[in-house]
Amino acid sequence: MANAPVTQDVLTIPRKQVDGPVNLIGLTRPALREALIAAGAPEKQAKMRAGQIWQWLYQWGVRDFDAMTNLSKAYRAELAENFIIEIPEVVSKQVSSDGTRKWLVRIAGGHEVEVVYIPETDRGTLCISSQVGCTLTCSFCHTGTQKLVRNLTAGEIIGQVMMARDDLEEWPTPGEKHVEGRLLSNIVLMGMGEPLYNFENVRDAMKIAMDPEGIQLSRRRITLSTSGVVPEIARTAQEIGCQLAVSFHATTDPIRDTLVPINKRWNIEALLDALRAYPKASNSERITFEYVMLKGVNDSDEDAHRLVKLIGGIPAKINLIPFNEWPGAPYERSSNNRIRAFADIVYNAGYSSPVRKPRGEDIMAACGQLKSATERERKSRKQIEAEAGMAAQD
Numbered sequence: 484m485a486n487a488p489v490t491q492d493v494l495t496i497p498r499k500q501v502d503g504p505v506n507l508i509g510l511t512r513p514a515l516r517e518a519l520i521a522a523g524a525p526e527k528q529a530k531m532r533a534g535q536i537w538q539w540l541y542q543w544g545v546r547d548f549d550a551m552t553n554l555s556k557a558y559r560a561e562l563a564e565n566f567i568i569e570i571p572e573v574v575s576k577q578v579s580s581d582g583t584r585k586w587l588v589r590i591a592g593g594h595e596v597e598v599v600y601i602p603e604t605d606r607g608t609l610c611i612s613s614q615v616g617c618t619l620t621c622s623f624c625h626t627g628t629q630k631l632v633r634n635l636t637a638g639e640i641i642g643q644v645m646m647a648r649d650d651l652e653e654w655p656t657p658g659e660k661h662v663e664g665r666l667l668s669n670i671v672l673m674g675m676g677e678p679l680y681n682f683e684n685v686r687d688a689m690k691i692a693m694d695p696e697g698i699q700l701s702r703r704r705i706t707l708s709t710s711g712v713v714p715e716i717a718r719t720a721q722e723i724g725c726q727l728a729v730s731f732h733a734t735t736d737p738i739r740d741t742l743v744p745i746n747k748r749w750n751i752e753a754l755l756d757a758l759r760a761y762p763k764a765s766n767s768e769r770i771t772f773e774y775v776m777l778k779g780v781n782d783s784d785e786d787a788h789r790l791v792k793l794i795g796g797i798p799a800k801i802n803l804i805p806f807n808e809w810p811g812a813p814y815e816r817s818s819n820n821r822i823r824a825f826a827d828i829v830y831n832a833g834y835s836s837p838v839r840k841p842r843g844e845d846i847m848a849a850c851g852q853l854k855s856a857t858e859r860e861r862k863s864r865k866q867i868e869a870e871a872g873m874a875a876q877d
Contacts, residue, residue, distance in 0.1 A: 504567045507540060508645070509638025511687050512694070522565040532558075534696070540568065541697030544645060544654030552657075570642030571596075576650070588646060590615070590639045594632055596675050598643045600651070600667070607651075608669040611643040613685050614676025619710050621730070621743050623775055625809040634681040640688035644670065644698065670700060672707045673728070677745075679712035679719065686722050702726070708773065713749040716757040720765035727761055728771035728802070729754065733781050734789035742781070755793060762798050769798035775806050776817035776825065787828035800835040 505518055516533040524532055535553055539545040546568045548559045571588035574595060578584050584600040596612040615632035617624075644667070648654055651666045670692060672678040678685045689705055692698045705725040709716065719727065733739035739746040746754075758770050772794060776782050790801070803826055806816040817825075822838055829836035 504565055506567050506569050506638055507536065508568060508570055508642055509636055509640070509684075509688065509691070511637075511690060512537065518566070523561065536562075537694070538696055539657070541645075541691060541694065542655065542660070542699075543657045544648060545657065546570075550657075569638070570645045571639055573646060573650070584647075584650070586646065586650070588643065590635065592633075596635070596643075598647060598674065600647055602666070606668045607666045608671055609644060609647050609667050610671050610674050611640060612674030612676055613640060613672055613678040613681045617676050618680065619677055619743070619745055621710065621732075622741055623732070623777060623806060623812070623814050625812070629675075631676075634684060635676070637684040637687035637691070640684060641691045644688075644692060648698075668700075668704060670705045671728075672705075677710055677712065678707050679709045679715040682715055682718065689723050689725060703768075706771065710743050710745050711749050711754045712745070713753050713757045716761060717764060720761050720767075724765045724767075726767055726771070727758075727765070728773055729758060731772045731790075732775050734786045734793060738781055742775075742777075751793065755797070759797055769800055771800050771802055773802045773804060775804045776822050777806050778815040778817045778821070780814060782817040782821050782825055784824065784828060787825045791829055791832035791834060794834075800837070801829050803829075803836055803838045805838065 505522075507515065507518070510518060512533060515537065516529045519529045519532055519536075520526055532554070536551065539551045545551060548554075548562045548566075548568075551559055551562075554562070571590050574587040574589050576584065576586050582602045586598045587595055588598055589595050594615045596615055598612065599610040601608045601610065612635065614634050616629040618631040647667055653666050670689075672685065672689075685707070689707075692700045692705065693702055702723070702725045705723075706728050707719060707723065707725050708728040708730060709719075710730045716727070719725070730743060731739075732742045733746075734751075736746060736750050739751060761767065762769060772790075774781075774790070794801075803822060805822060806812075806814055808814075808816060826836040826838055
């Protein structure tokens with residue numbers, strides 16, 4: 484069973500509730516065809532009907548069966564009886580002083596996740612979530628302090644993309660193929676959760692995003708970030724083929740064991756062995772190594788020299804991330820001078836070493852800061868109650 488998928492014992496809400504209609508969002512093309520047949524569509528017509536509906540959903544963002552005008556009125560009514568078209572519900576929206584947008588969205592069961600859009604001069608990147616909470620407990624990450632609740636379905640993952648396109652008003656007019664100068668041009672799976680612990684749903688959602696008759700994003704415009712679920716890295720290359728980023732953050736196993744505890748299961752050597760095969764297997768240009776800069780922990784010249792030695796032979800870019808502080812964080816951000824010195828060593832070794840500019844810090848939307856507002860509020864209430872109890876004892 485060495486090749487068995489790596490999974491977690493977490494719940495993924497099914498697309499169909501008991502005695503309820505099927506949500507079409509998140510169904511793959513084959514699954515959509517099968518769903519139409521199950522609802523009474525003749526097999527000979529099902530592929531064509533699935534293609535028509537697919538374009539309405541993912542090319543033009545239509546959510547009303549009555550608006551699908553190349554289908555007969557009778558068939559539209561039949562669809563409405565058997566299916567629904569639902570994406571995550573926007574609970575709140577914040578806009579940073581730098582233009583970053585953060586949405587809190589509600590999914591089935593009343594759970595909430597955060598989604599972030601980062602506008603830049605040459606692209607617009609959407610950071611999406613794959614789980615409610617996270618199980619990895621990376622010690623520098625605010626998201627990791629929220630316990631894992633469940634996996635998101637494929638519909639809830641691609642639904643984040645559709646929600647953002649709604650807010651950006653970026654759906655083409657029905658009949659048109661695309662909008663010029665796309666605002667949402669890139670997707671990064673760097674929000675809440677570990678994508679490779681929810682592999683099938685992430686894969687299906689990204690296949691929808693890449694479909695040429697839908698949202699039409701190139702696989703090179705999609706980056707999946709993992710903390711190092713080694714057995715699923717090769718599978719990502721074969722079944723998704725997107726760009727890969729790895730939350731690396733340390734150059735020795737003892738330090739990485741603390742910062743990224745999954746390292747205790749798959750250490751640096753095992754992770755690097757898997758990464759060396761990835762660019763060739765997926766036809767990717769290079770791996771992005773994410774490295775958060777923590778004062779006095781992983782930011783020395785010695786760390787920089789070890790880093791470039793470790794990744795030797797891997798086509799790579801090193802993304803240096805100034806630590807985004809959050810209330811109660813156990814670390815401090817490295818100084819600008821220390822970050823520059825680290826970056827110079829990496830650059831002089833032949834690797835691109837951009838320093839990521841923190842975005843959306845004023846709305847807690849920066850890397851490692853995401854945590855659903857209800858969970859943050861719940862913790863705040865507990866802290867207030869605890870403090871009140873301590874005051875009463877005094």
